[in-house]
Amino acid sequence: MAKPTFAMYWAASCGGCEISLLNVGELILDVDAAFDVVFWPCVADFKYQDVEGYPDGFIDLCLFNGAIRNSENEELAHLLRRKSKTLVAFGSCAYEGCAPGLANLTTNAATMRTVYTDSLTTDETRGNLPQPVSQVPEGEISIPVLYETVRSLDQVVPVDYIIPGCPPEARQIAAVLRAVLNGMPLPAPGGTIIGAGNVALCEECPLAKNVKQITRFYRPYEIVPDPGICLLEQGLVCMGPATRSGCGALCPQVGMRCEGCYGPLDGQDQGARMLAAVASVVAAGGSHLDEHAQAREIAAVMDTLVDPAGTFYRFSLAHSLLRRARVADSSA
Amino acid sequence: MENEFQPIIVGFLCNWCSYRAADLAGTARVHYAPTMRPIRVMCTARVEPEFVLKALREGADGVLIAGCHPGECHYVEGNIKALRRFTLLKAMLRQFGVEEERVQLVWAAASEGKQLAEAVDRMTEQLRALGPLRWRQRVLGEQPVARHALEVEVGG
Numbered sequence: 014m015a016k017p018t019f020a021m022y023w024a025a026s027c028g029g030c031e032i033s034l035l036n037v038g039e040l041i042l043d044v045d046a047a048f049d050v051v052f053w054p055c056v057a058d059f060k061y062q063d064v065e066g067y068p069d070g071f072i073d074l075c076l077f078n079g080a081i082r083n084s085e086n087e088e089l090a091h092l093l094r095r096k097s098k099t100l101v102a103f104g105s106c107a108y109e110g111c112a113p114g115l116a117n118l119t120t121n122a123a124t125m126r127t128v129y130t131d132s133l134t135t136d137e138t139r140g141n142l143p144q145p146v147s148q149v150p151e152g153e154i155s156i157p158v159l160y161e162t163v164r165s166l167d168q169v170v171p172v173d174y175i176i177p178g179c180p181p182e183a184r185q186i187a188a189v190l191r192a193v194l195n196g197m198p199l200p201a202p203g204g205t206i207i208g209a210g211n212v213a214l215c216e217e218c219p220l221a222k223n224v225k226q227i228t229r230f231y232r233p234y235e236i237v238p239d240p241g242i243c244l245l246e247q248g249l250v251c252m253g254p255a256t257r258s259g260c261g262a263l264c265p266q267v268g269m270r271c272e273g274c275y276g277p278l279d280g281q282d283q284g285a286r287m288l289a290a291v292a293s294v295v296a297a298g299g300s301h302l303d304e305h306a307q308a309r310e311i312a313a314v315m316d317t318l319v320d321p322a323g324t325f326y327r328f329s330l331a332h333s334l335l336r337r338a339r340v341a342d343s344s345a
Numbered sequence: 346m347e348n349e350f351q352p353i354i355v356g357f358l359c360n361w362c363s364y365r366a367a368d369l370a371g372t373a374r375v376h377y378a379p380t381m382r383p384i385r386v387m388c389t390a391r392v393e394p395e396f397v398l399k400a401l402r403e404g405a406d407g408v409l410i411a412g413c414h415p416g417e418c419h420y421v422e423g424n425i426k427a428l429r430r431f432t433l434l435k436a437m438l439r440q441f442g443v444e445e446e447r448v449q450l451v452w453a454a455a456s457e458g459k460q461l462a463e464a465v466d467r468m469t470e471q472l473r474a475l476g477p478l479r480w481r482q483r484v485l486g487e488q489p490v491a492r493h494a495l496e497v498e499v500g501g
């Protein structure tokens with residue numbers, strides 16, 4: 014009997030998800046033995062035409078990482094959906110937009126300016142901006158169209174499973190791969206989260222929680238936190254309360270606040286939940302003050318939280334309730 | 346026409362004060378803009394940031410949260426918790442390009458029907474000046490279905 018087929022693709026992503034798959038160690042040899050790799054641009058030279066030539070549903074398991082940010086990403090999302098029996102949104106970018114999705118806080122024009130003109134390391138005198146269409150001796154070539162709004166994979170095509178994480182933890186990937194390799198039944202498909210927990214990260218975080226309130230926030234470089242004590246209670250905006258468990262609370266255990274890479278819990282908006290959690294650890298605005306003093310004191314504390322949108326939605330903006338910012342020339 | 350624009354304000358009113366204030370404004374026949382769709386909550390602390398974001402996404406032009414004056418919250422400090430959330434929410438919404446006037450928090454005791462009505466009138470004028478939000482349609486580029494549905498459901 015022919016082996017089942019495997020594909021992995023990257024859209025708007027950093028490549029970390031591909032590395033994370035290799036982090037499963039020797040298990041990758043079993044994957045290679047059990048599957049026929051039929052498309053995996055990162056490791057083997059397949060062309061898009063090869064995929065187009067496959068019959069529909071030809072790919073048994075397709076791990077799709079990366080957000081949908083341009084016309085090429087979108088085309089491949091549709092193509093791989095059609096060609097795959099099981100399509101997995103692999104990692105935070107495909108699941109919820111991740112870092113590329115933060116572009117939704119601004120416009121394409123502003124993003125292009127930052128990258129090609131304003132950045133300190135760019136020689137702006139050359140005025141080089143990517144051209145949609147260029148003439149070369151061989152003829153006309155074009156590049157994919159950059160979209161104004163970054164989307165998650167499931168906003169473009171239906172996905173069967175989601176493996177969260179930036180990148181997903183090797184241990185979690187291995188568990189899923191082993192289940193697939195051993196023919197164990199997966200939960201019912203339909204945007205189902207696999208390879209993660211179902212409670213908030215704080216529940217698997219061993220740091221001591223003393224229900225202490227704070228009077229200002231710190232950015233990670235501003236303080237060295239006391240070991241063993243909850244970071245949020247020390248003024249670091251640790252996303253634990255609003256983030257899905259599954260990684261084993263890796264970051265807080267080494268003194269780094271959770272940035273929220275496993276995304277929100279079912280049915281939640283990660284930023285909104287974090288906002289509520291943060292508000293409840295702030296001590297300002299006691300009842301001994303009058304109304305105006307209360308408002309002032311609270312505002313002063315909240316002012317020390319730099320970039321709330323970027324902090325609360327670092328990973329999930331494109332998949333959040335509002336999805337993007339409203340901008341003057343907003344044409345989505 | 347733009348000058349006939351009737352904004353939709355989703356109002357989260359505390360059961361113990363502002364909801365009664367709205368009742369009082371009604372029985373006292375205070376005339377004020379018919380723009381608010383009141384939702385009764387047990388305390389302003391019940392208003393999760395998600396409620397506000399969802400209202401804005403689903404077609405509200407503004408959100409008004411109204412509760413007991415500080416010191417008078419039925420649950421002692423629920424309104425202060427609400428104020429902490431609200432302060433941070435406003436800062437965050439600014440980054441989303443949502444003007445400050447679109448989300449407001451006011452204190453209105455059960456006896457302050459007139460003050461609540463004035464707050465609604467004031468906010469209505471501010472929203473008229475800002476124009477419609479229509480998040481799905483104008484920001485996400487979706488068809489105007491959501492707003493029509495909202496008007497039929499709650500505005501009819």
Ligand code: SF4
Binds near residue numbers: 251253
């Ligand atoms: S907020 Fe962060 S440090 Fe504190 S318990 Fe939760 S995950 Fe751990």
Ligand code: SF4
Binds near residue numbers: 179257275
């Ligand atoms: S602690 Fe948070 S940021 Fe770190 S790996 Fe876990 S979910 Fe991701």
Ligand code: FES
Binds near residue numbers: 360388418419420423
């Ligand atoms: S009971 Fe009215 S605001 Fe808390």
